[in-house]
Amino acid sequence: MTRPTSPRPYNFSAGPAAMPDAVLERAASEMLDWQGSGMGVMEMSHRGKEFGAICTQAEADLRFLLAVPENFHILFMQGGGLGENAIVPMNLSRGTRADFIITGSWSTKSHKEAQRYCTANIAATNAADQHTRLPDPASWRLSDDASYVHVCSNETIHGVEFQELPDLAALGSKAPLVIDFSSHVASRPVDWNRVGLAFGGAQKNLGPAGLTIVIVRDDLLGHALDICPSAFNYKTVADNGSMYNTPPTWGIYIAGLTFQWLRAQTEGELTGMAAMEARNIAKARLLYDFIDASPFYVNKVDPSCRSRMNVPFFLNDESRNDAFLSGAREAGLLQLKGHKSVGGMRASIYNAMPLAGVQALVSYMREFERSHA
Amino acid sequence: MTRPTSPRPYNFSAGPAAMPDAVLERAASEMLDWQGSGMGVMEMSHRGKEFGAICTQAEADLRFLLAVPENFHILFMQGGGLGENAIVPMNLSRGTRADFIITGSWSTKSHKEAQRYCTANIAATNAADQHTRLPDPASWRLSDDASYVHVCSNETIHGVEFQELPDLAALGSKAPLVIDFSSHVASRPVDWNRVGLAFGGAQKNLGPAGLTIVIVRDDLLGHALDICPSAFNYKTVADNGSMYNTPPTWGIYIAGLTFQWLRAQTEGELTGMAAMEARNIAKARLLYDFIDASPFYVNKVDPSCRSRMNVPFFLNDESRNDAFLSGAREAGLLQLKGHKSVGGMRASIYNAMPLAGVQALVSYMREFERSHA
Numbered sequence: 019m020t021r022p023t024s025p026r027p028y029n030f031s032a033g034p035a036a037m038p039d040a041v042l043e044r045a046a047s048e049m050l051d052w053q054g055s056g057m058g059v060m061e062m063s064h065r066g067k068e069f070g071a072i073c074t075q076a077e078a079d080l081r082f083l084l085a086v087p088e089n090f091h092i093l094f095m096q097g098g099g100l101g102e103n104a105i106v107p108m109n110l111s112r113g114t115r116a117d118f119i120i121t122g123s124w125s126t127k128s129h130k131e132a133q134r135y136c137t138a139n140i141a142a143t144n145a146a147d148q149h150t151r152l153p154d155p156a157s158w159r160l161s162d163d164a165s166y167v168h169v170c171s172n173e174t175i176h177g178v179e180f181q182e183l184p185d186l187a188a189l190g191s192k193a194p195l196v197i198d199f200s201s202h203v204a205s206r207p208v209d210w211n212r213v214g215l216a217f218g219g220a221q222k223n224l225g226p227a228g229l230t231i232v233i234v235r236d237d238l239l240g241h242a243l244d245i246c247p248s249a250f251n252y253k254t255v256a257d258n259g260s261m262y263n264t265p266p267t268w269g270i271y272i273a274g275l276t277f278q279w280l281r282a283q284t285e286g287e288l289t290g291m292a293a294m295e296a297r298n299i300a301k302a303r304l305l306y307d308f309i310d311a312s313p314f315y316v317n318k319v320d321p322s323c324r325s326r327m328n329v330p331f332f333l334n335d336e337s338r339n340d341a342f343l344s345g346a347r348e349a350g351l352l353q354l355k356g357h358k359s360v361g362g363m364r365a366s367i368y369n370a371m372p373l374a375g376v377q378a379l380v381s382y383m384r385e386f387e388r389s390h391a
Numbered sequence: 392m393t394r395p396t397s398p399r400p401y402n403f404s405a406g407p408a409a410m411p412d413a414v415l416e417r418a419a420s421e422m423l424d425w426q427g428s429g430m431g432v433m434e435m436s437h438r439g440k441e442f443g444a445i446c447t448q449a450e451a452d453l454r455f456l457l458a459v460p461e462n463f464h465i466l467f468m469q470g471g472g473l474g475e476n477a478i479v480p481m482n483l484s485r486g487t488r489a490d491f492i493i494t495g496s497w498s499t500k501s502h503k504e505a506q507r508y509c510t511a512n513i514a515a516t517n518a519a520d521q522h523t524r525l526p527d528p529a530s531w532r533l534s535d536d537a538s539y540v541h542v543c544s545n546e547t548i549h550g551v552e553f554q555e556l557p558d559l560a561a562l563g564s565k566a567p568l569v570i571d572f573s574s575h576v577a578s579r580p581v582d583w584n585r586v587g588l589a590f591g592g593a594q595k596n597l598g599p600a601g602l603t604i605v606i607v608r609d610d611l612l613g614h615a616l617d618i619c620p621s622a623f624n625y626k627t628v629a630d631n632g633s634m635y636n637t638p639p640t641w642g643i644y645i646a647g648l649t650f651q652w653l654r655a656q657t658e659g660e661l662t663g664m665a666a667m668e669a670r671n672i673a674k675a676r677l678l679y680d681f682i683d684a685s686p687f688y689v690n691k692v693d694p695s696c697r698s699r700m701n702v703p704f705f706l707n708d709e710s711r712n713d714a715f716l717s718g719a720r721e722a723g724l725l726q727l728k729g730h731k732s733v734g735g736m737r738a739s740i741y742n743a744m745p746l747a748g749v750q751a752l753v754s755y756m757r758e759f760e761r762s763h764a
Contacts, residue, residue, distance in 0.1 A: 026423060026424065026429050026430075027429035027430075029429070029430050029434055031430075031434065031435065031436045032436070033436070033637070034433060034434055034435055034436060034437060034637065034640055035434060036430075036434050037431065037433060037434055042422045042423050042431055042433075043422070043423065045422060046419040046423070049415045049416070049418060049419035049422075050399060050412065050415050050416070050419070051399065056399050056400035056402070056723070057399075057400075057402050057404075057409075057725065058410065058415055060407060060410060060415075060598075060600075060645070061402055061404065061407055061408060061409050061410055062404065062407055063404045063405070063406070063407060063726055064407060064600065066404075066726065096469040096470050096471070096474065096601060096639075097469050097470060097474075097620075097622055097623075097636070098469070098636045098637050099636070100621065100622045100635065100636035100637075101469065101470075101620060101622040101636065103620075103621075103622075104620030104621065104622065104623075105620070108620075131620070131621055134617060134618055134620075135618065219637060221637055221640075225433075226433040226639070226640065226641045227637045227638065227639055227640045227641070228469060228601040228637075228638070228639030228640070228641065228642055229601070245507055245508065245618045247470075247474060247476075247477030247481075247504070247507075248473065248476075248477065248504055249470055249473045249474040249476075249477065250474070250477075262473065263470070263471045263472070263473035263474065264406070264407065264471050264473075264592060264594055264600045264601075265600065265601070266469075266599070266600055266601030266639065266642075267407055267594075267599065267600045267601070268599045268600070268601065268641060268642075269601055269639075269641075272433070350429070352429060352430065353436055353439065
């Protein structure tokens with residue numbers, strides 16, 4: 019992975035998050051004139067042929083990368099994950115019942131918001147475990163008549179990830195699975211046989227804040243509540259090719275450049291998404307192995323469901339937190355402070371974080387331990 | 392107004408629209424490193440001190456430019472004008488009644504969408520005049536009990552602008568006035584004594600698509616319907632300083648650069664918004680005067696309410712439309728095709744369009760007339 023001549027610091031922000039240098043450099047170079055059009059991308063009519071080409075290419079590249087089947091629509095929307103917490107039940111619940119698997123802060127928020135629109139049932143929760151392990155699917159109390167089952171497939175704050183999506187059919191549910199994949203989209207393949215709808219804000223792995231990706235199976239369109247705003251009605255958005263209202267054009271452009279960057283990645287014999295997944299596994303393993311081997315640092319998440327993207331960890335002596343963070347900044351390691359609801363540290367190591375960045379973090383952690391233990 | 396060494400074409404897009412070169416050049420230069428932070432703006436946590444400074448400054452600059460009183464909140468949201476067509480009645484209607492003044496495509500859409508949430512009364516309409524003149528406020532049939540009165544203060548498609556906002560109190564209404572000022576925000580001052588809420592997409596005069604500006608009087612917060620999504624509840628957004636959910640950070644940054652550019656403008660002894668208004672008056676007058684003096688071109692809007700921002704016009708012989716547009720492109724005059732619902736041509740001459748751009752358009756129109764008349 020190339021770095022600029024003068025390397026930038028490594029940015030471990032949970033989102034908005036680090037982006038590939040190559041994407042940023044390309045965007046800067048095209049800022050006043052996209053491919054000889056005489057216009058920057060922000061200045062183009064969304065209905066013109068130039069932006070139409072950008073949007074069509076972005077959708078095609080994402081469909082290729084994630085192997086999205088033909089019977090799924092890819093929608094570019096606004097409102098982020100928190101917006102989707104309302105938009106999903108407005109579109110899918112039919113005012114009836116939906117099941118929620120509580121695994122951390124984000125699924126808790128999704129459940130709370132859905133109560134405005136339907137009976138939101140908690141089918142399982144790991145709250146008693148402080149969101150450090152996933153409830154066994156065999157224990158989920160799924161409703162007979164749920165309109166959908168909601169799962170946050172990677173909890174950004176608690177660092178808990180489904181390493182395999184639940185097979186609802188095998189659990190006796192006929193409901194479609196909805197996954198909030200905001201913080202690990204495009205870090206690994208998606209098993210679309212198990213998914214009815216996936217949504218995610220772009221600001222972790224795909225692009226800037228303000229773009230929301232929704233991938234939805236076609237039979238789930240057309241059931242929105244009357245009070246669903248037209249701009250957030252999946253069928254309306256799909257029927258208009260994500261241009262019912264003016265889409266977040268810059269976000270789509272940057273995400274499109276990121277998709278092209280992802281397609282170009284290689285790791286040994288692997289390319290594209292497979293290369294990224296291999297790299298993400300290697301990055302996460304390096305960091306977790308170091309933490310587990312050290313008496314100085316601790317990660318509390320069960321190894322079976324540790325996130326490859328978001329690694330919360332603690333110093334065994336939390337009085338050293340400030341020293342750790344200021345030393346990290348001096349070492350060019352940014353935004354490592356943990357979420358306020360969890361405390362400690364958090365290293366978000368999304369696609370744009372190279373292995374070298376995780377190596378630099380581990381080196382710093384080792385040196386900090388050596389000098390403070 | 393400075394142009395780059397190799398001048399770019401003049402871009403008359405109705406939106407997303409031309410932006411100041413200086414804003415784009417600054418954004419490009421800071422793409423990988425904002426002010427020595429080691430991060431680009433798209434890569435910053437919205438809760439970090441760097442983006443906090445950007446957002447605070449943007450809000451302060453907008454408040455200064457538009458002379459927004461202290462009892463109004465400035466909100467940075469998502470969803471655009473079409474989103475606000477639902478978000479406004481979800482927040483303000485209390486499920487009761489609202490009055491709409493129909494003056495073109497946008498107010499028509501606002502009225503239609505509001506019917507999901509309240510009794511949406513058409514208090515006046517210019518449909519019989521094909522949206523070419525504004526209905527006299529003295530003729531408006533305002534409800535006694537309207538929760539608000541909606542006006543699109545500049546109709547982008549039909550080119551109709553309120554040169555003075557209606558004084559609802561003088562008309563006997565106690566309802567707050569809601570204005571959709573998407574396509575002329577920051578082109579002229581706003582009389583806040585007459586306004587309860589103003590909203591607009593940023594993609595005409597302020598920045599990229601995906602950022603929505605809402606300016607709302609504090610007594611209008613806190614009355615949202617239960618079915619209003621949290622992310623679109625004005626009180627929730629205001630209480631969280633526009634950071635209840637991740638805001639469109641890049642859009643806020645670009646809008647902030649645009650606000651700084653606006654503050655720096657001068658025109659004779661005028662500065663900032665006053666300078667822009669004077670420039671916009673001069674630009675519009677040049678184009679309308681030319682059209683009115685020519686038998687070859689026509690603008691059908693009543694002179695009392697012609698938009699300074701969006702100038703729809705027609706060739707008297709529409710068989711020449713394609714030749715006009717292709718010649719314009721060759722002359723470096725882009726995106727002049729009219730909206731499909733109106734036809735003909737449309738020149739959008741927002742803040743970022745210099746007088747020289749309008750002069751170039753008039754020169755081209757004169758030459759085209761000379762060679763085709």
